[in-house]
Amino acid sequence: MNALTYRIALERKTHHYRVTLTFVAQQAGLVSLRLPAWVPGSYARRDLAGHVSRLTLSQKRNPIDVQKVDINAFSAAVDEGSVTLSYRVYAFDPSVRLAYLDLDRAFFNPTSLLIAPEGAEALPVKIELEGVSSESVATTLPFDGEAFIARNLYAAYDSPFEIGARQKLEFTASGVPHRTVFTGDTSFLDDATMRRIAEDFRAIAEATIAFFDPETRKAPFENYLCTVFLAKGMHGGLEHASGTALVADPEDVVIGTPEYGDFLELFAHEYFHAWWVKRVRPSVFVSPNLTRESPTRLLWVFEGFTVYYAIRMMIASKRKAASSFATSLTELAQRTLTQSARRFESLEAASLEAWIKYYRVDGDRLNAVTDYYAYGALIAFALDAEIREKSEGKASLDDVLRFAYATWRTDPRCYGGIPEAEFANLFKEALGMDFSNEIEDYTRRCVLPDFAKLSGVFGMRFEELPARCDTAGFGAKWKYRDGKVVVRAVSEETCAAFAGLAEGDVLVSVNDQKPVVSEPRNERELEKALDTYFLSFEGKRLTIVVTRFGRGLTLETEGPFYGMRPN
Numbered sequence: 001m002n003a004l005t006y007r008i009a010l011e012r013k014t015h016h017y018r019v020t021l022t023f024v025a026q027q028a029g030l031v032s033l034r035l036p037a038w039v040p041g042s043y044a045r046r047d048l049a050g051h052v053s054r055l056t057l058s059q060k061r062n063p064i065d066v067q068k069v070d071i072n073a074f075s076a077a078v079d080e081g082s083v084t085l086s087y088r089v090y091a092f093d094p095s096v097r098l099a100y101l102d103l104d105r106a107f108f109n110p111t112s113l114l115i116a117p118e119g120a121e122a123l124p125v126k127i128e129l130e131g132v133s134s135e136s137v138a139t140t141l142p143f144d145g146e147a148f149i150a151r152n153l154y155a156a157y158d159s160p161f162e163i164g165a166r167q168k169l170e171f172t173a174s175g176v177p178h179r180t181v182f183t184g185d186t187s188f189l190d191d192a193t194m195r196r197i198a199e200d201f202r203a204i205a206e207a208t209i210a211f212f213d214p215e216t217r218k219a220p221f222e223n224y225l226c227t228v229f230l231a232k233g234m235h236g237g238l239e240h241a242s243g244t245a246l247v248a249d250p251e252d253v254v255i256g257t258p259e260y261g262d263f264l265e266l267f268a269h270e271y272f273h274a275w276w277v278k279r280v281r282p283s284v285f286v287s288p289n290l291t292r293e294s295p296t297r298l299l300w301v302f303e304g305f306t307v308y309y310a311i312r313m314m315i316a317s318k319r320k321a322a323s324s325f326a327t328s329l330t331e332l333a334q335r336t337l338t339q340s341a342r343r344f345e346s347l348e349a350a351s352l353e354a355w356i357k358y359y360r361v362d363g364d365r366l367n368a369v370t371d372y373y374a375y376g377a378l379i380a381f382a383l384d385a386e387i388r389e390k391s392e393g394k395a396s397l398d399d400v401l402r403f404a405y406a407t408w409r410t411d412p413r414c415y416g417g418i419p420e421a422e423f424a425n426l427f428k429e430a431l432g433m434d435f436s437n438e439i440e441d442y443t444r445r446c447v448l449p450d451f452a453k454l455s456g457v458f459g460m461r462f463e464e465l466p467a468r469c470d471t472a473g474f475g476a477k478w479k480y481r482d483g484k485v486v487v488r489a490v491s492e493e494t495c496a497a498f499a500g501l502a503e504g505d506v507l508v509s510v511n512d513q514k515p516v517v518s519e520p521r522n523e524r525e526l527e528k529a530l531d532t533y534f535l536s537f538e539g540k541r542l543t544i545v546v547t548r549f550g551r552g553l554t555l556e557t558e559g560p561f562y563g564m565r566p567n
């Protein structure tokens with residue numbers, strides 16, 4: 001085998017990518033063909049082969065039997081010489097993780113499309129797109145006149161393709177070309193908005209490059225591509241070594257709204273990842289095993305720190321006022337300190353369990369799943385404050401991250417990533433100080449940092465939540481489906497839990513009133529509206545009528561109503 005050549009045809013009306021792979025078998029024997037079980041950056045099994053159908057294999061135009069041998073694997077006995085594998089992949093996932101295809105838009109992560117022979121991971125990959133002009137393709141892979149070329153399979157997996165974008169913007173940050181392309185509902189993207197987004201992205205990019213490399217201000221990539229799919233109710237991103245894929249609500253790009261601030265912070269988060277998880281990373285992600293889950297206890301480090309530093313980069317780039325630091329931390333504290341899960345599930349456990357919990361558990365989420373993003377960010381803040389205090393302002397968590405990146409930069413190929421059990425050593429090496437007790441306490445033993453003391457390090461004052469208000473609002477998370485208000489999750493020891501609400505319950509009435517909630521833009525808006533609504537019943541007995549699995553149920557609450565007042 002000297003290269004893996006994929007020819008991809010777009011069957012837009014049926015949402016199928018039709019893929020033909022040719023490769024050379026060096027000798028006769030069994031060849032095993034696989035798609036990944038998960039997508040790097042998103043830590044849950046996706047079992048991408050579930051979208052594959054009509055798979056055939058041939059040599060010299062003679063069909064060869066292919067057996068399915070595992071969830072994501074096929075096997076065939078081949079002769080020496082050229083082999084052709086054909087299959088199609090169903091693509092109608094609007095998220096950043098899989099693939100999408102219709103008349104308007106074509107997007108794919110190669111993890112969804114490139115079935116590869118085992119043992120061929122180091123071969124160069126060629127991707128040809130049938131009937132698609134190369135100018136309409138946005139990807140970080142170079143085009144050689146016929147095909148897009150990746151140096152190996154993993155590099156191809158890490159380079160999503162967006163075809164036929166409606167709007168594009170370009171800018172240079174620290175000498176590196178950056179491109180952003182938009183698909184979907186671009187109705188809010190007028191010229192002034194496009195210029196403003198370019199200006200804001202550039203400021204964030206330059207602040208991040210300067211953060212990791214204050215001396216030479218050199219980015220670790222030669223160019224950077226951000227793809228943005230705008231569609232109602234969407235929000236999310238996935239990091240890549242030289243780019244990111246984002247999804248956002250069309251109104252998130254309306255300049256001056258709080259949502260626009262969130263959109264910029266999403267970009268800042270994914271951009272930071274180009275250093276922090278794509279380069280400096282847990283050792284298990286250096287050559288990740290994509291055939292099965294790859295658990296690491298360090299996800300809180302790579303996601304939590306990234307949440308914390310996205311806020312810092314927003315401030316450093318002057319996209320947010322310095323005073324918003326306290327507001328952002330308050331939001332994180334309200335979101336996580338009010339959830340009982342963090343008292344029982346450590347950040348390390350939450351990281352390891354991400355594969356079975358973070359993307360999976362919904363109804364019991366607030367009680368059983370510690371949010372390693374938001375709570376990890378608060379712990380990043382706590383460690384940052386501890387370092388500043390102990391070093392009398394001479395060092396900070398920034399030095400730890402810069403040290404880790406400088407270590408990676410000395411020899412990226414040999415750098416073995418951060419070993420699972422040795423995260424605290426990084427602090428010792430970077431700072432010459434020992435923080436292993438703090439790290440052990442905060443991340444393994446569920447000890448809450450002394451936020452009152454640590455906030456003082458940053459000149460802030462931390463206020464405890466009132467005693468009886470350790471749960472936010474009514475105690476339920478909601479979603480809006482087909483005009484109905486539906487319970488998504490219930491927090492224990494709250495009004496919602498005392499009533500006996502469960503995930504999936506459809507709200508019919510409260511004390512004989514039908515709750516009036518006009519169609520919310522997003523879940524945050526819905527939560528806020530319902531928190532306000534339930535607060536109007538404070539101190540009263542509540543009779544809540546719901547339907548559960550289609551059957552009517554009347555629920556009563558015994559306990560007194562309490563909650564945290566929304567702003």
Ligand SMILES: [Zn+2]
Nearest residue numbers: 269273303306
């Ligand atoms: Zn992230």
